[in-house]
Amino acid sequence: MTQQVQFTKAVGNANEINELLRRYGVKFGIYKNGVFNEQFFPFDPIPRVITAEDFKSMEKGLAQRVNALNEFLFDIYHEKKIVRDGVIPEDFIYISKGYLAECEGITPKNNVYSHISGIDLVQAKDGEWYILEDNLRIPSGASYPLIARDLTRIAAPQAFEENSIIDNRGYAELLKSTMEYVNCGGARAILTPGRYNAAYFEHSYLAELTGSVLVQNDELFVEDNILYHHTYSGGKSRIGVLYRRISDEYLDPLTFLPESLIGIPNLMEAYRSGNVAIINAPGNGVADDKGIYYFVPKMIKYYLGEEPILKNAPTYLPFYEKDMKYVMEHLDTLVIKDVAEAGGYGVVFGSDLTKEKLEEFRKTIIAEPRRFIAQEVIDFLDLPIVEGDETVMRKADLRAFVLSGEKTKVWASGLTRFSRNPDSFVVNSSQGGGFKDTWVLSR
């Protein structure tokens, strides 16, 4: 891959664009000390630029990866050939919290499990892209670059005249057709836990753009194994596809957590009967688990018979003897991740540990080898961001969105998040990170 052209020019005035974003209510909610607060998601006006050539190979690589992951999910919830053939050890499937035995044997409409996949990548200093993580449950964030583009085009039209940038505003159409591809007959609906959810802006904005009904669980019910929406005139209207923004274990209190108050009773029966599509399919967590990540390149070979186009960050599984040896020898330079943890927890950099702690950690890994994966620390390519009057360099990642409908399509954009803290790798919005537009050049 070629080295990326670094774009260092701000597109429009940061304050102006942030003012516009405010005006359109681009917010995310966070809880601090139990109190709900809405914050604006700070936008940086220097775009990340991806060349046409780079994108071409990323596009192929991402579609390939998501296709393999979809095949894997179908296999795991049916015949489990990949386990039988010894490609993935059984333990890694069944100790994963994301594996849901309740979903065994269910075949989602058109075999699509991960309709909307958010694949997190980073670019190393040498220009190479590495996959950091797959998000196949409810990846969020597409709405931010979507609305930001709309606004930067108002604030700085010239930049779009001078550069050949692929318009990313077709995301809504793409999402709509992805939903329609699996629609089992009825309206499209987006299920939100409510306005006090961190991503409420996104839920309501995507509902508006795709012409879907935005619903909460108490407006829905299942009768005769069909999902309905209570309408205001006292009637009911059928929902054929439900893009839910609540996690699996809360979906249906009669199948999963009985204490869930935000679920829809018997939704799983309607789903099992093929009367409603659930986007993304319940049970996808087994495929985006940290332990399974290691096996994705093997999946690509196994299911598609192809060489993986995009690389994983070099990863070791202490479960394998050879890898254990390497991990023990290089513990001080590796990053270790606990497969059971998520959201930045359970991540330890060997270089941060004292000698004693390192020894202690060594013992923990030997005692529970299945619990950890180890990765080489990638030398990130930092991106420029505007801070006051100067431009500074910060860590950033890219969440690419891959939509699986009739064909697997990669959205020619993505969410570039950056850390505002110079030493931090944490790009999460809840940690004060911001976002950038992501330009994909057409030539």
Place this chain on the structure above:
Amino acid sequence: MGTISLEHSDRLYWLGRYTERFFTTMKALGRQFDKMIGTEHGYADYLNCFGLPDIYADNRDFIRRMLFDNGNAHSAAYSLERAYDNGIVLREEISTDSLSFLQMAKDTLTKAEQSSNVRLALLPLEDIVYGFWGSINEHIYDDEIRNIIYIGKTIERLDMYIRLKYPFDVVEKEFIRLLKNLNRVPKGTPYRYSTKYLSDLVEILGTEDDYRQGADKAVDSLGHLFETEEVPA
């Protein structure tokens, strides 16, 4: 549009009411501001209209708290906040564009608080609210659903006008507007009004004399016309 839930229809109704309450409060306070120039404690008649106690230090304190104090349920800021609360969950119904006017109104009100000339700083709010209604008109395609928000708006306007003792001819016009709105409500929907309270209103708002004597009862009847409960924030 086709499907809208009962909760959303309640939200629309209250969005109409609070947006209008904000607007009318702001205009009434503007008028009061003018009246108070050169007086001390010149706001007693305003408080009387709403049966509120005088807890204000002076004219300036009254105006500021009535405009900007979020914690005061009779303030313009409070109504705007409640309008926004109802609006934020209606994005796909009323559109991001319509919602942006409420955000702009909030921002403008916040800015006005810092301004040395409050009345001047509030002027753009009028444009913003008219913009909001234009946007609502543009973006809600279903007549039946659009009618719900207008019913809320007109009921609120009548309620405020009667409390503020506006002249009969002004109130009468708004009442006729309400009757037209009510005529559009189809049978068999939850947005049916109480015919008992409607006939009370027809009686009270029939002549200027009845209006003068029956204002309290009119306000009460308006409150009962639609027994719809506010969805908690």
Place this chain on the structure above:
Amino acid sequence: MKHVNFFYSTKLTFDDYVHDHSFSLRIIPPETSTQHILSCSLNITPYIPTQQTIDAFKNNVTAGYIRDDHRFLDFEIKGSAQVDHTSYRTDYMPCYLYQSSYTKPGNELRSFHDSITEKCTGTPADKAKYLSNILAETVKYEKGFTDTATTAEQAFALKKGVCQDFSHILISLLRMEGIAARYIAGLAFCDGETHSWVEYWTGDRWEGVDPANNCSVNDDYIVISQGRDFRDCAIDRGVMFGKYTKQLQLVRSELT
């Protein structure tokens, strides 16, 4: 081989009206290689249309929804079956090898397991027999100390419990031994309510053991449902709306 008539009924009574009541029942015995269902009828009052599906564990699920106000829900099942334990069930699922929410061991169960691991040897059948025996010595069958939410670890700490608890403890121990095991809910001649027992995987088939009675399973047992633990097998689960309502449940079952 044995011809068995079965009957089971539950009456749910609420002390105030409830509405928007969704429920799912796992109550219709499945057709398996050890039981052939000759007849089976399900009656639900108040009358409402219901839908049948088969869940991931091959249980028959009956789902329904009552929108209007009601104060009770009764359901009963009646039928007959031919039970024959000379054949075997072979419907294996790998998840049965792994601990589930009710069976996850804590310190009590883990140290107990450590203390017996030397004596627990032989084939899966030998181990299951040994574990069932030692449970009969260690845990006392006593009602009123545990409920449907009690986990294996909690019941084992109490050293008291009913059939559900015995099953969960045995499953937990078997899985710690690396033997796949599953929870069975059903009816048995020895029990006037619903009963539960355990099946373990021998390597090529399921074998039943009743830890509450410390005996093996024979033609006196009818399977209603199976799963990783009680959660997959609850006879009735429901969600309803109303004022604060207490619910009274009357259960009766019969095998003849």
